[in-house]
Amino acid sequence: MWGYDMTLRAVLIGAQTFGLTGVHTDVEVMHKVLGKHGFTDIRAHVEKEASYGGITKALRELCRDTRRGDGVVVYFSGHGSLRGDLQYLVPFDFDESTPADFRGFLAAELTAVVRVLTRITSNVTCVLDCCHSGGAVREAAGEPGRWRLKSVAPADVAHDDGLARAAALARRNAPLVPHVVRLAACQQHGSAFEAEVRPGAGRQGVFTAALAGVLDTPAARQVPWSALITRVRDRVKQQHMLQWPDAGGPSGRLPFSLEERSEPERLPLVRRDGRFVVPGGALFGLHRQDSVRMVFPHDDPWREPTDREPGEREDTTVRATVDTMEGGDAVLRTEPEAGPGTDAASDAPAGEASLPAGLFTAELPPGSYALPLRVHDRRFVYVDGDGTLADALRRRLADCPRLAGAHDGQLFATVLLRNGTATVLNRDALPFREPLQANPSQISRITGLLEDLARGDRVRALCAPEGPARLAAEAECRFEIEAPANSGIWRPMARVGELLYEGDRYRVTVTNHSDEPLYFWVLGVGLSGRTALVTNDQPGGYRIEPHGASHRTTRTTKPIRITWPGDVPRLGPRRETVHLLVGDRTMDLNVLTSVGPRRSADVTDPALMPLLHEVWEAFRDQTLEGGDQFHYRVHTVQADALPRPRETGARIR
Incomplete structure (x- = not known):
């Protein structure tokens, strides 16, 4: 093994x-x-x-x-x-x-x-x-x-x-x-x-x-x-x-091993006021009329099996549609399942008559989650090639919830099939990664890469919401870059057009000026297209105490270093995006990160603290899951990364 x-x-x-x-x-x-x-x-x-x-x-x-x-x-x-x-x-x-x-x-x-x-x-x-x-x-x-x-x-x-x-x-x-x-x-x-x-x-x-x-x-x-x-x-x-x-830390691993497998995009699911809700659904790319499948596990080890349940039962799955957006949360409406037993005259909400009664309780089965099936925000991919492999790849794209095949228009990526290799090109015709082998056994790997890149592209486009989802509380956010490198001297980063060189370091500071506690996360979409929760030692968010509190009203991350991943051709410039997301309650944002095996990361060490802080700051502040609506703002730096170190004495823009 x-x-x-x-x-x-x-x-x-x-x-x-x-x-x-x-x-x-x-x-x-x-x-x-x-x-x-x-x-x-x-x-x-x-x-x-x-x-x-x-x-x-x-x-x-x-x-x-x-x-x-x-x-x-x-x-x-x-x-x-x-x-x-x-x-x-x-x-x-x-x-x-x-x-x-x-x-x-x-x-x-x-x-x-x-x-x-x-x-x-x-x-x-x-x-x-x-x-x-x-x-x-x-x-x-x-x-x-x-x-x-x-x-x-x-x-x-x-x-x-x-x-x-x-x-x-x-x-x-x-x-x-x-x-x-x-x-x-x-x-x-x-x-x-x-x-x-x-x-x-x-x-x-x-x-x-x-x-x-x-x-x-x-x-x-x-x-x-x-x-x-x-x-x-x-x-x-x-x-x-x-x-x-x-x-x-590297929570995508299987238990007690180094193996990481591509997993379905599991979204959080709660029961609130008698309705199914994906908290933070707006952050995860959901919108009205998008489709998801809710999954309710049946493997609770504390429940003794009955005579009618001699073996392990399969999970219950139910299809649902995003009915409304409340704040940043997606409220779901279940869809009726075809077949006998559907009671359209039931008093239950539309489509819920055939659901097991236990799913209407305040507490869902442990480990319940939602899977996106079809979303409005899809990325278009052109397969440039002929033959059975190209046709099979096009069919597979049609089954991906966040991808779609296309021949022209606003293409997100092009899969170039030539001489037994598959190269995924970005909008600037630069390869995202080194070429992959092009054969039927690699189709899942190719589509997995495209899904990972699509996730990164969607996260890269995150912006502060308008309307009810917008955070009203005041927080001061500051992005800084070290200049000259390793000097300990920090200057403000330009929000657009900053040039980053291999080995450069940046940091983020957040100050809470409001009368309520806030949480923040740093998300990075690196030059490889991978998404990393840079604050991965606290996936639920760093807490910042209210203005006037005795401590932790301002928090600064440890420096984050820019590196060029080994599986990305050294051609550039490449886009490097840093999001600072500030919200009013804890939210596990691991679902936004890249999945599957990683040969290298876009930061030297994604964790922001040495283990001295990482271990202990994993004990975060208490909040009640599934309470009020989630509200947030996004502050962004869109920079260009170059595959060489900053020259000694080079002029800082």
């Missing part, structure tokens, strides 16, 4: 402290699930082995024993804390801390360990079931005794030594840590909980229970993290917990 001699290794750490009672169960459950996924070296550390020294030793030994090509998991269950800028996990012996011996395991120390691991193997997954909301351990309001917060910040624990260690580990220009899939239990400054997730089963981490349940399904091995995390999130939501689990 893997193609090389490798071992799957895991270190599972469970620090059951300050009132938690389900941590050991978390470790046992993860041990069992990872064993089913082929892990043969699983090292569990609880009680005294989860002390500060025990955690340090366990991770040092993992680094020592890991070999090139191995798959590695680092898992922690317990309390997490944040004191000012000091972020740390809470080991078993945390309460033995002294001013000269702080026993919190710093995020910076975790960063250093993971950096070592990624130098050995690219297959690293970090799972944290904890939070750092900064409050003392307490019962959650509303239902005493059921929920328990997994965060703690004891005021009487001295942390002088922790501050000194953090300062010593900080490196101004430390390289980013790539290749790490980050699975987080909750949002930044939010809360992770443990609870009795099943009657009589005892407490355990709500996130761990949901994650283990999803991974224990037969389909899990063939579904990427980005899709699995939506099912985890839905299961957590069904426990009535205000958590937002997320997957950062």
Whole structure:
């Protein structure tokens, strides 16, 4: 399966402290699930082995024993804390801390360990079931005794030594840590909980229970993290917990591997006021009268099968049309399915009479999503060639929801079939990528490339909406480029016509001038046509606190470097687009990014923070999914990238 001699290794750490009672169960459950996924070296550390020294030793030994090509998991269950800028996990012996011996395991120390691991193997997954909301351990309001917060910040624990260690580990220009899939239990400054997730089963981490349940399904091995995390999130939501689990880093990978597969374009789906809604549908290219297919899974591992359901049931699918746009959200109207059993006289909305009754509840089956079938915003492709391959490619284009065959007009791309190769050309007749082989077995690869490029072209055209979807709140946005290169001197970027050279760096700053919290994302459509969520360490958005708050009212990304991908001919200039999107609630924008295998990226490391921030800032702020309408604005830089470094002393425009 893997193609090389490798071992799957895991270190599972469970620090059951300050009132938690389900941590050991978390470790046992993860041990069992990872064993089913082929892990043969699983090292569990609880009680005294989860002390500060025990955690340090366990991770040092993992680094020592890991070999090139191995798959590695680092898992922690317990309390997490944040004191000012000091972020740390809470080991078993945390309460033995002294001013000269702080026993919190710093995020910076975790960063250093993971950096070592990624130098050995690219297959690293970090799972944290904890939070750092900064409050003392307490019962959650509303239902005493059921929920328990997994965060703690004891005021009487001295942390002088922790501050000194953090300062010593900080490196101004430390390289980013790539290749790490980050699975987080909750949002930044939010809360992770443990609870009795099943009657009589005892407490355990709500996130761990949901994650283990999803991974224990037969389909899990063939579904990427980005899709699995939506099912985890839905299961957590069904426990009535205000958590937002997320997957950062290269979340398009299949679990515990480096493999990435092209997946259908899964759009989020919620039930709101008795209607099916695609939140953020405008961002995903939906408009009135577009068609989608809603998919309702039936593989909930927590549901016991009945005698009438001896095996795994197939998913239910229902066709729907975008009826209206409310804010940036698409409200769907289901279409009647042909055949017997359709009751046109039903009191249900048009076309919904034949749907299973359970789909009218407020909570959809975990992992429900929508697939675009036919959209108004299609990209036209001309196939320049003759013969059976050209005809087959034209037929395949007719089945793609965002593509259409054409001979003239506003062409998006041309597929040139010559001498056994297929070259996809852009509007300027420049090849998007290096040529592909032209034979029947490559049709899916060619259309997959076209769909990926069409997604990028659609994202490139994003602009601020007018009308109800427009964000009214005020935010100041600033794009800057470093000039001269590596000088630390930054100047404003031109919004149109800026020339970018290989090796240039830019950054984005957002300041919230409104009285409400806002979220922002940076989307890049690179010179290769690929789309990247540059803020991929927080797919749900970076939170910016309201004007007048004590912290985080302004946030600046780490510098993003322009590189020329190895599979793009060095011909130019090429268009480089940077979108800063500001919205009023969290939204997972991973669906906008390029899918399938990537040989290189359009930025050196798409993540904006070193793992020191990436791991911890995956714990993002709480919002209720499926609440108010989504409103947003888009701020854009349209630049031209050249395939050479900026000359020393060259005049800056």
